[in-house]
Amino acid sequence: MRGRLVFSVAAAAALAIPAQAQTMHPSAQSETYSTEAHQRPADDEAAPVSSDAGAIGEDLRLKGKCDEAVPMLQPIALRGAGHEIAQLDLGLCLFDLARTAKEPADAKTKRQEGAAWVLRAANAGFAKAQAMAVVLYLDGTGVDADPVEAEKWAILYHRNGMRLGIGLPDTAPALRQRLDAALDDKKQDEAEARARAWTPPQVSADE
Numbered sequence: 689m690r691g692r693l694v695f696s697v698a699a700a701a702a703l704a705i706p707a708q709a710q711t712m713h714p715s716a717q718s719e720t721y722s723t724e725a726h727q728r729p730a731d732d733e734a735a736p737v738s739s740d741a742g743a744i745g746e747d748l749r750l751k752g753k754c755d756e757a758v759p760m761l762q763p764i765a766l767r768g769a770g771h772e773i774a775q776l777d778l779g780l781c782l783f784d785l786a787r788t789a790k791e792p793a794d795a796k797t798k799r800q801e802g803a804a805w806v807l808r809a810a811n812a813g814f815a816k817a818q819a820m821a822v823v824l825y826l827d828g829t830g831v832d833a834d835p836v837e838a839e840k841w842a843i844l845y846h847r848n849g850m851r852l853g854i855g856l857p858d859t860a861p862a863l864r865q866r867l868d869a870a871l872d873d874k875k876q877d878e879a880e881a882r883a884r885a886w887t888p889p890q891v892s893a894d895e
Contacts, residue, residue, distance in 0.1 A: 741760050741764060742760075742761065742771070742773060742774045742777070744760060745760035745761040745764070745774065745778075746761075746773070746774075746777045748760070749780060749781050749784070752784070754784045757777070757781050758781050758782070758785070761777050761778040761781065762778060765777075765778045765805060765808075769812060772808075772809035772812050772817060773809075773814075775805045775806070775808050775812075775817070776805070776806060776809045776817045776820065778802075778805045779802040779803065779805035779806035779817075779820070780802070780820075782798045782801050782802030782805065783798070783799060783802040783829070785798050786798035786799045799830035800831075801830075802830055803830025803831050806820050806821060806830075807821055807824070807831075810841065811888065811889055812888060813848065813850070813888045814850070815845060815848040815850040815851040815854075815856055818841050818844050818845040818848060819841075819851075819856070819859070821837075821841040822838050822839075822841045822859065822863065822867070823838075823863070824838075825837040826838040826863070826866060826867065826870070835867065835870035835871055835875065836871070836875050836879045836882065837879075837882070838867060838870075839867055839871055839875070839876065839879035840879045840882040840883045840886065842859050842864075842867060842879075843879060843880065843883040844883055845859065846858060846859065
Protein backbone atom coordinates (compact mmCIF):
# COMPACT_ATOMS: atom_id res chain seq x y z
CA MET A 689 0.00 0.00 0.00
CA ARG A 690 1.41 3.34 -0.97
CA GLY A 691 2.02 5.93 1.73
CA ARG A 692 0.38 9.27 1.95
CA LEU A 693 0.94 11.51 -1.05
CA VAL A 694 2.77 14.81 -0.62
CA PHE A 695 2.05 17.70 -2.95
CA SER A 696 4.01 20.92 -3.32
CA VAL A 697 2.66 24.34 -2.44
CA ALA A 698 3.44 25.35 -6.01
CA ALA A 699 0.97 22.78 -7.29
CA ALA A 700 -1.62 24.05 -4.84
CA ALA A 701 -1.25 27.60 -6.12
CA ALA A 702 -2.14 26.44 -9.61
CA LEU A 703 -5.75 25.70 -8.64
CA ALA A 704 -8.29 28.22 -9.87
CA ILE A 705 -10.45 29.26 -6.89
CA PRO A 706 -13.46 31.58 -7.26
CA ALA A 707 -12.71 34.74 -5.29
CA GLN A 708 -16.01 34.82 -3.43
CA ALA A 709 -15.66 31.17 -2.43
CA GLN A 710 -12.53 31.98 -0.41
CA THR A 711 -14.59 33.99 2.08
CA MET A 712 -15.68 31.56 4.75
CA HIS A 713 -18.42 32.11 7.30
CA PRO A 714 -16.73 31.82 10.73
CA SER A 715 -19.21 29.20 11.88
CA ALA A 716 -18.29 26.98 8.92
CA GLN A 717 -14.55 26.91 9.50
CA SER A 718 -14.64 24.45 12.39
CA GLU A 719 -17.15 21.99 10.97
CA THR A 720 -16.46 18.31 10.68
CA TYR A 721 -17.23 16.82 7.29
CA SER A 722 -19.82 14.09 7.36
CA THR A 723 -23.42 13.57 6.37
CA GLU A 724 -24.50 13.63 9.99
CA ALA A 725 -26.71 16.45 11.23
CA HIS A 726 -24.88 19.76 11.49
CA GLN A 727 -26.10 21.80 14.43
CA ARG A 728 -24.64 24.67 16.39
CA PRO A 729 -24.31 24.29 20.20
CA ALA A 730 -27.37 25.61 22.01
CA ASP A 731 -25.43 28.36 23.82
CA ASP A 732 -24.55 29.94 20.47
CA GLU A 733 -28.08 30.17 19.13
CA ALA A 734 -28.63 33.70 20.38
CA ALA A 735 -25.62 35.08 18.47
CA PRO A 736 -26.54 37.84 15.98
CA VAL A 737 -26.52 36.85 12.34
CA SER A 738 -25.87 38.76 9.13
CA SER A 739 -28.69 40.19 7.04
CA ASP A 740 -27.14 38.37 4.06
CA ALA A 741 -29.53 35.62 2.91
CA GLY A 742 -26.71 33.08 2.54
CA ALA A 743 -25.46 33.71 6.07
CA ILE A 744 -28.99 33.49 7.44
CA GLY A 745 -29.54 30.24 5.56
CA GLU A 746 -26.34 28.78 6.98
CA ASP A 747 -27.30 29.90 10.47
CA LEU A 748 -30.67 28.18 10.11
CA ARG A 749 -28.93 25.01 8.91
CA LEU A 750 -26.63 24.99 11.91
CA LYS A 751 -29.67 25.34 14.16
CA GLY A 752 -31.27 22.30 12.51
CA LYS A 753 -33.90 24.34 10.68
CA CYS A 754 -33.18 23.10 7.19
CA ASP A 755 -36.84 23.25 6.16
CA GLU A 756 -36.51 27.04 6.51
CA ALA A 757 -32.96 27.23 5.18
CA VAL A 758 -33.48 25.42 1.87
CA PRO A 759 -35.81 28.04 0.31
CA MET A 760 -33.28 30.74 1.19
CA LEU A 761 -30.25 28.83 -0.05
CA GLN A 762 -31.65 27.50 -3.34
CA PRO A 763 -31.86 30.79 -5.28
CA ILE A 764 -28.37 31.74 -4.14
CA ALA A 765 -26.88 28.36 -5.04
CA LEU A 766 -28.47 28.55 -8.48
CA ARG A 767 -26.49 31.70 -9.26
CA GLY A 768 -23.50 29.47 -9.90
CA ALA A 769 -19.88 30.55 -9.70
CA GLY A 770 -18.98 32.51 -6.59
CA HIS A 771 -21.80 31.00 -4.52
CA GLU A 772 -20.15 27.74 -3.50
CA ILE A 773 -20.78 28.33 0.20
CA ALA A 774 -24.54 28.35 -0.41
CA GLN A 775 -24.22 25.28 -2.63
CA LEU A 776 -22.44 23.35 0.11
CA ASP A 777 -24.92 24.53 2.75
CA LEU A 778 -27.82 23.51 0.52
CA GLY A 779 -26.31 20.07 -0.01
CA LEU A 780 -25.81 19.54 3.72
CA CYS A 781 -29.37 20.67 4.41
CA LEU A 782 -30.75 18.20 1.90
CA PHE A 783 -28.83 15.42 3.66
CA ASP A 784 -30.40 16.52 6.94
CA LEU A 785 -33.89 16.52 5.42
CA ALA A 786 -33.29 13.06 3.91
CA ARG A 787 -32.88 11.65 7.40
CA THR A 788 -36.36 12.79 8.40
CA ALA A 789 -38.11 11.99 5.11
CA LYS A 790 -41.07 9.64 5.58
CA GLU A 791 -40.74 7.90 2.23
CA PRO A 792 -37.55 6.02 1.25
CA ALA A 793 -37.84 7.30 -2.32
CA ASP A 794 -38.00 10.90 -1.07
CA ALA A 795 -34.99 10.32 1.17
CA LYS A 796 -33.03 8.87 -1.75
CA THR A 797 -33.91 11.83 -3.98
CA LYS A 798 -32.83 14.32 -1.34
CA ARG A 799 -29.50 12.50 -0.83
CA GLN A 800 -28.86 12.54 -4.58
CA GLU A 801 -29.75 16.23 -4.84
CA GLY A 802 -27.59 17.00 -1.81
CA ALA A 803 -24.62 15.16 -3.32
CA ALA A 804 -25.11 17.01 -6.62
CA TRP A 805 -24.89 20.39 -4.89
CA VAL A 806 -21.84 19.40 -2.86
CA LEU A 807 -20.09 18.12 -5.98
CA ARG A 808 -20.98 21.27 -7.90
CA ALA A 809 -19.16 23.30 -5.26
CA ALA A 810 -16.29 20.79 -5.15
CA ASN A 811 -15.84 20.96 -8.90
CA ALA A 812 -15.63 24.74 -8.64
CA GLY A 813 -12.54 24.25 -6.45
CA PHE A 814 -14.22 24.92 -3.09
CA ALA A 815 -12.03 23.16 -0.54
CA LYS A 816 -14.67 22.42 2.09
CA ALA A 817 -16.90 20.80 -0.54
CA GLN A 818 -13.97 18.75 -1.81
CA ALA A 819 -13.45 17.41 1.71
CA MET A 820 -17.13 16.47 1.82
CA ALA A 821 -16.86 14.76 -1.58
CA VAL A 822 -14.31 12.36 -0.09
CA VAL A 823 -16.90 11.18 2.44
CA LEU A 824 -19.71 10.98 -0.12
CA TYR A 825 -17.81 8.66 -2.44
CA LEU A 826 -16.31 6.57 0.33
CA ASP A 827 -19.70 5.99 1.98
CA GLY A 828 -21.82 6.00 -1.18
CA THR A 829 -24.08 8.80 0.06
CA GLY A 830 -26.16 10.15 -2.82
CA VAL A 831 -23.66 8.65 -5.28
CA ASP A 832 -22.35 5.20 -6.07
CA ALA A 833 -19.58 4.22 -3.67
CA ASP A 834 -16.23 4.66 -5.40
CA PRO A 835 -13.03 4.68 -3.29
CA VAL A 836 -10.96 5.75 -6.30
CA GLU A 837 -13.14 8.84 -6.75
CA ALA A 838 -12.96 9.44 -3.00
CA GLU A 839 -9.17 9.37 -3.17
CA LYS A 840 -9.22 11.72 -6.16
CA TRP A 841 -11.05 14.27 -4.06
CA ALA A 842 -8.73 13.67 -1.12
CA ILE A 843 -5.78 14.47 -3.39
CA LEU A 844 -7.44 17.61 -4.73
CA TYR A 845 -8.39 18.75 -1.24
CA HIS A 846 -4.88 18.08 0.05
CA ARG A 847 -3.28 20.37 -2.51
CA ASN A 848 -6.04 22.98 -2.67
CA GLY A 849 -4.63 26.48 -2.31
CA MET A 850 -7.69 27.67 -0.40
CA ARG A 851 -7.22 24.95 2.20
CA LEU A 852 -3.61 25.94 2.68
CA GLY A 853 -4.39 29.65 2.64
CA ILE A 854 -7.02 29.61 5.39
CA GLY A 855 -5.47 26.79 7.38
CA LEU A 856 -8.06 24.04 6.98
CA PRO A 857 -6.79 20.70 8.34
CA ASP A 858 -5.76 17.89 6.03
CA THR A 859 -7.83 14.71 5.71
CA ALA A 860 -8.61 13.34 9.17
CA PRO A 861 -6.41 10.36 10.17
CA ALA A 862 -9.40 8.00 10.61
CA LEU A 863 -10.70 8.88 7.15
CA ARG A 864 -7.20 8.54 5.71
CA GLN A 865 -6.97 5.04 7.18
CA ARG A 866 -10.29 4.07 5.58
CA LEU A 867 -9.09 5.34 2.21
CA ASP A 868 -5.79 3.49 2.45
CA ALA A 869 -7.60 0.27 3.37
CA ALA A 870 -9.82 0.57 0.28
CA LEU A 871 -7.00 1.27 -2.19
CA ASP A 872 -4.35 -0.94 -3.72
CA ASP A 873 -1.53 0.42 -5.90
CA LYS A 874 -3.59 0.15 -9.08
CA LYS A 875 -6.50 2.08 -7.59
CA GLN A 876 -4.14 4.66 -6.14
CA ASP A 877 -2.61 5.21 -9.58
CA GLU A 878 -6.08 5.62 -11.07
CA ALA A 879 -6.99 8.18 -8.41
CA GLU A 880 -3.80 10.13 -9.16
CA ALA A 881 -4.65 10.06 -12.87
CA ARG A 882 -8.16 11.37 -12.21
CA ALA A 883 -6.78 14.15 -10.01
CA ARG A 884 -4.28 15.18 -12.70
CA ALA A 885 -7.05 15.22 -15.31
CA TRP A 886 -9.38 17.34 -13.18
CA THR A 887 -9.74 21.03 -14.00
CA PRO A 888 -12.20 23.58 -12.62
CA PRO A 889 -15.10 24.13 -15.01
CA GLN A 890 -15.06 27.15 -17.26
CA VAL A 891 -17.28 29.94 -15.97
CA SER A 892 -19.74 31.14 -18.59
CA ALA A 893 -20.14 34.83 -19.33
CA ASP A 894 -23.57 35.02 -17.68
CA GLU A 895 -22.39 33.65 -14.32
